[in-house]
Amino acid sequence: MLRYAVIFFIIALIAALFGFTGIAAGATEIAKILFFVFIIIAVVTFVLNMLKR
Structure with missing residues (x-):
């Protein structure tokens, strides 16, 4: 996502x-x-991984 x-x-x-x-x-x-969108997905993933531990 960040790559895009x-x-x-x-x-x-370049267009400018x-x-x-x-x-x-x-x-x-x-x-x-x-x-x-990338930032939101990264934060959600981080929070979910912290809750699993």
């Missing part, structure tokens, strides 16, 4: 560099969503 967030962030940077602001904005939003 980084890939979309790189796509956004070439002036494709619409594509860059879209890729940035997707990267943000994927990053926050």
